[in-house]
């Protein structure tokens with residue numbers, strides 16, 4: 001089947017009420033490729049503002065959730081409360097949470113299980129450090145992360161995978177099309193071990209210094225089904241990335 005191209009915008013911990021309002025206005029007024037699925041992930045404090053102001057057809061995502069029902073979990077973000085707010089996506093396992101906040105493969109997998117089994121779709125992130133790449137361990141690392149996920153989930157239909165080499169995030173050093181396609185192909189091959197259907201239907205996004213200049217070439221790669229965009233998602237050029245297939 002043809003996988004619907006997917007572009008996610010990860011605002012990370014950036015923005016203000018006014019700057020987020022400007023981003024929403026830009027998106028609301030833009031002509032967007034209707035064949036592309038677009039999801040934007042503002043900081044948690046702005047989720048409701050964005051959901052209420054953003055045009056229909058663009059989904060809103062949290063950047064993290066907790067893997068328990070509502071309760072005594074100070075500071076955490078509830079799946080149920082996201083759904084109550086008409087927010088049906090979350091990013092999970094971003095490298096910044098795996099490294100800075102020490103989220104293990106197992107914690108990320110548990111959160112992904114809880115979210116997908118309770119009606120929230122997940123952009124599940126993976127990727128290697130520069131040291132791991134230089135040691136030739138890229139596929140080994142991504143495979144380890146995928147195996148931890150497979151150990152906890154069985155329904156892949158609410159999962160979009162984002163391969164984000166840590167050395168390309170925020171650095172301006174985008175992976176070459178060959179580097180990205182090589183890992184995406186390896187992930188696709190690993191997914192065939194789950195099932196041919198899962199391998200065929202699961203979108204695999206590339207993230208790491210994507211911008212309006214490099215997105216076109218990357219999008220032509222057979223196993224790149226879209227992008228998870230950081231810095232450029234805060235800029236008007238994000239529209240050009242969404243429309244990169246045109």
Ligand SMILES: O=C(COP(=O)(O)O)NO
Pocket residue numbers: 010094164168169170171172207208209210228229230231232
């Ligand atoms: O972390 C990223 C990528 O960030 P940049 O586009 O700023 O490299 N996406 O989740």
